[in-house]
Amino acid sequence: MNSIVPTPIARLPWRMLFPLVALTLFGAAVLYSAGGGHFSPYASSHLLRFGILFVVAAGMTLFNRDFVRMMAYPAYGGVLLLLLAVETVGAIGGGSQRWLNIGPLVLQPSELMKPVIVLALARFYDTLPTGMINGWRALLPAAGLIGMPMLLVLAQPDLGTALAIGFGGVVIMFLAGLPMLWFAGAGIAGAIAVPLAYLFALKPYQQKRVTTFLDPESDPLGTGYHITQSKIAIGSGGFSGKGFNEGSQSHLNYLPEPHTDFVFATMAEEWGFLGGLFVLFCFAAILWWGLSVARNAEQRFDRLLAAGMVATMFFYAAINLMMVMGLAPVVGIPLPFMSHGGSSMMTNMICLGTLMMVRSWSTSGRRGALEAT
Template sequence: MTASALTRPGERDRLTVKFTQIDWRLLVLLCAIAGMGAAMLYSVAQGSWEPWAAKHLIRFGVCLAAMLALSMVNLKWWFHLAYPAYFGSLVLLAAIEVPGLGYTAMGATRWLDLGVTRIQPSELMKIALVLALARWYHGATAQEARFHWKLIYPALMIGAPFALVAHQPDLGSALLLGMTGAAIMFAAGLSWKIIVVAGGTVLAGVWPFIQFVMHDYQRDRVLTFLNPEADPSGEGYQIMQSKIAMGSGGLLGKGYGLGSQSQLEFLPERHTDFIFAAVSEEFGFVGSFGMLLCYLGVILISLRIASLSHSHFGRLATAGVTATFALYVLINGAMVMGLAPVVGVPMPLMSNGGTVMLTVMIGFGLVMATRVHRYVELPKGNGLF
C-alpha cells in the first residue's frame, strides 16, 4: 500500500506529504542526463565552462526548481488550464505572422519579439497541445475516441498548430506536434481502420509534400539525406562528418576530450543538434548506448506513472509528454546517424539551448504532478469550463 493511500485526504494536500510522492528514480535520471550534457558541452568547448556548459547547468538548476514546484500543483489546475493554454499558444503562433512582432533569424520567423525578450510559441504549444488533447479525450466516450465524427475536433486541434509552425518554417517542431498528437489519439483508443487509412494517406502525400510544399532548403536536406555523398563539402557535410565522428569512436571511444572531429571543429553544431555524435566519438558504442539507456529509463518510468493515474486526463497527458520526449530522442538519434533528414531537433537535456530544456522540464513537472496526485478524480465533460 502506498504512502498516499495511508494518509487521510486532508493530509494528502500538505506539501511535505506531496514531496514524498515524487518519483526520485525519474528525478535522478533527468539529473544524470543533464549532467552528461554539461560534461559533453565542457568537452566540445575544448575544456572550458564557457560558452555552453556553465549556462547549461544554471538553466537546468532553474528548470529543475520549476519542475519540482509544478509537481506540487494539483492535477485539477492543469485540467482547467488546458484549453486556455492551448488557445493562448495558438494566438501567439498566429501573432508571429504580424509584421513587427515576428522575429526572423536563420531564414525562419519562429520567435515572437516582446521587446524585453523573445519567446518561441511552438515550444509552448508542445505542452499546450498535450494538455488540450488529454482534456478533450477525458470527456469523450470510448466510441467517440475510437471511431466517430467528433474526432474532427482533435484532428483540427493538431492540424492548426502544425500548419502555423510548418509555415514559419520549422519542420522539426511541426513534425513533433503532429506525431505527438497522433500518439495521443492512438493511446486514447483510435480505431485501426482510421490508423491504416491515415497512414496510407500520409505515405501517399510525402512526395507531393516534398516537391510542392517544402522550402528549397528543406527539400535539399531530404535529398541530401538520401545521398549525402553527392555533395560531401556542401549540403552533405553535416551528415558525413557526423558519421565519421560516430564511426571513429568504435566500441569504447577515443576518450573524454579527445574526439578529433568535435575538438578540431570538423563536426558542425557539436553543442546542439550533433552532440550525440560527439558522445559516440569520445565514449564509443558503450557510452552512447549507456546514454540511450538513461533515456529509455525516463520513458519507461513516465509510462508507468501514466498507468497509475486514476484520471483519463492524467494518463493521456503523461503519455503525451512521454511521447514528445521519446520523439526528441528518436528523431535526433536518427538524424545524427544519417537515418533521417536534418530537421533541427536537439537531444533533450543534453544539447545546448534553454527553450527546449524549459519545455521538457515543464512537461516532466506535469508527469510528476500526475504521480503526486494520481488519486485525484476529475469531472467528465470536455467543454471549456
C-alpha cells in the same frame, strides 16, 4: 526507512531523478568539451537552465487536477496567439521566423505547443462521451486542434517542430481509442501524399535535406556535409572513444553544431560506444518511469496526459539520434537534457513536470483511499 529519510524526500521520483541528473551532468561534460574546454558559454548556461527549470517542474506538482483541466483550452489558445504573433512581429534568425523577443527573454512559442497540444487533446477526449469515440466528433475537432498550430509552424518554416506537434497529437488520438481503420487510412493517404508534399510543399532547402538523407555521399561538402561529418565523428569514437576533451571533429570545427543538434556525435567521438549506451540507458530509464506513471494513473485524463508527455520526449530523443546517425533527415531537433538550448530544455522539463504532477495526483489519491479505509 521513513524514520531516517524525511517523507517529502522519500516520496521524490528517484527512479527518474537519478538518470535525469546523470544525463544532464554528462551533457554538461560534453558541452564543456564542445566549448573548447571551458564552462562558458555552453556548459554553465546548460546547468543553470536545468536548475531553474527543475524548480519550475517541481512546482508544477502543486497544481491540482481541476485547475489543469480548466486551463487546457486557455493555454492552447494563448500559445496559438503567440504563434500568430510570430508571423507578424517574430524575430528572424538563420532564415527562419520562430522567436518572440519579450524584453530580455527570447521565446519560441512552437516549443510550448508540443506539451500544450497534448494537454488540450487529453482534455478533449476526457470530456468526449464514450459512445462518440467512433464518430466524426472524435476526429474533426481534434484534427483542427492539431492542424492549426502545425500550419503556423510550417510557415516559419520549422518542419521538425511541426512533426513533433503532430506526433504528440496522433499518439493521444490513438490512445483515446479511435478506430484503427482510420489510422490505416491515414497511413495510406500519407504514403501517397509524401511525394506530392516533397514536390509542392517543401522548400528547396528542405527538399535537399531529404535527398541528402537518402544519399549523403552525393554532396559530401555541400548538403551532405552535416551527416557525413556526424558519421565520421561517431565512427571514429570506436568502443571507448578518444578520451574526454580529445575530439578532433568538434575541436577542429569539422562537425557542425557540435553543441546543439549534433551533440551526440560530439559525445560519441570522445566516449565511444560505451558513452552511447549510457545515454540510451538514461533515456530508457526516464521514459520507462514516465510510462509507469501513465499506467498507474487513476483517471482517463491523467493517463492520456502522461502518455502524451512521454511520447513528446521520445520523439525528441528518437529523431535526434536517428538524425545524427543518418537514419532520418536533418530536421533541427536537439537531444533532450544534453543539447545546449533553452527552448528544448523548457519543453522537456514541462513534460517531466507534468509527469511528476500526474504521479502526485495518483499517490495522493491512493493515500486518501487508504486513510478512508
